[in-house]
Amino acid sequence: MTLSEVLLWRELRGKPLGIKFRRQFAVAGYVADFACLDRRLLIEIDGIVHDMGDRPQRDEKRDAALIALGWTVLRIPAADVLKDVGTAAASIVAYAESLRPLRPCGAPPRSGEDFSGDAL
Template sequence: MTGADQIPPRHGEGDQPKAGGGVFATTRSTIIRARKERRSNNLPEVVLWRALRTRPAGLKFRRQHPIAGYCLDFACLSARLAIEVDGEAHARGDRPARDAARDAALRDLGFRTLRIPARDVLSDTDAAVRAIVAACQPLHHPAPPGGPPPRTGEV
């Protein structure tokens, strides 16, 4: 094959597949669980999804997205942000430890996790959406026009 005849890499340029699948490989059972969760009528998630599906600030969100054995309530893949709507059960029993382990596993994949209490989503959905959009924005903003040039080695 010549260079023009080659098929582009399936997992994206620079991404190397890991054993069992792509970069964010998951299990069949996680995919099935995600599909089931999408049909659930969890009120805070339904309310938040109605707001996020309009693509605020031009961002695309996914609902009940499976990644690496976990099913994220919402995800913005372009910002590498996992959004979890936490009810009261997340403060009981072993849930805080399980949530911390999940956050650490997602951090290893390059994702930040934003946890929003379900009561906040229900009481002020617009504020929750603003917090999500703010978390998706890059940490560094370009210099304003006419501002100082970047230092040596910076872009």
């Protein structure tokens, strides 16, 4: 893990607002820096290397593949985390909180199910 990831993990590992995050989460042949499984959210902390060479195109392709699988991908510049890790963590938690959680068993709602799991 990079310094920005280590600092951010210190903030996210305590289940802020009851939201559980994982670090170094493997999905579809990729490894996301962080994940919130019950919100199907992947968080990527992008250092300067993400601006070099063909990396932006590779990141775009990766994000498109993950989005096609039903994930939301949130990219945050490492510089923002290093500048104010508390604010970066709070913004991640707020974004995760704004997403609709999956059913308690971890599966997305079935067709015709409302948020509470009851059929419409």
